[in-house]
Amino acid sequence: MSLLFTCSIDDGHPLDMRTAELLDKHGLRATFYVPIKNREGSYVMTRENLRELSRRFEVGSHTYDHCYLRELDVRRTYYQISKGKNGLEDVLGLPINGFCYPGGKYSAKDIDMVRACGFVYARTTANLFLDAGHSRLELPTTIQFYPHSRGVYLRNYARSGDWLKRAGPLYLALRNDHWIKRLHALFDHAVEAGRVFHLWGHSKQIDELDAWDEFEAFLAHVGQQVRADARLTNGELVQRVYGVERKVLAPTAAHFKAG
């Protein structure tokens, strides 16, 4: 079976339009997780950009104002999750099915709330997975496009379980001293032995790292290796792997009529 590739880009920064252009150029699909605004002070793209993005890619929610949920009480959690979803749906006129936990920080009550608010799936920041995990409300990733230290990989590894199957990817991450080499080594391993490669990142970081060329070179490599029908948004990956019914992901008029 050929490798499935998905990409997610977090925080809705205006530079996401540049990232989207590169993904498009190499025929790749992705999901952009966008808060309505960002309490940390980063800019969030305009409504016009958001609408344009949604015509070519999936848009998912990232809370109302990029709030870490774990510290919040239930009332505030509900506010953040439901207002983030409704805000995007009002702008786009589309159902928003995907959610991403800001900072990857969440607890059991947050998973319950994401489900209760009608999301089909939710993405975490667990890394070094070469599959789609065990739960569509805790979708893991493979690697972040960022030069993390070895300590960050080790802590994420320790925290996110499934140690046996993540040991090989961890070894590749620790063995390669340069972060771009690490990314390519993991991808080439996934082509041989993996089911899913899930790249994630932030457009603002790509810009701060001055790594647009490296980012595009990686996308070009992926575009050569992954079959066209295996390049997916996060939502399409969930549908493919977890078998979520189409009517749940995209309600049709007939579905509404049937109640």
Ligand SMILES: [Zn+2]
């Ligand atoms: Zn974020």
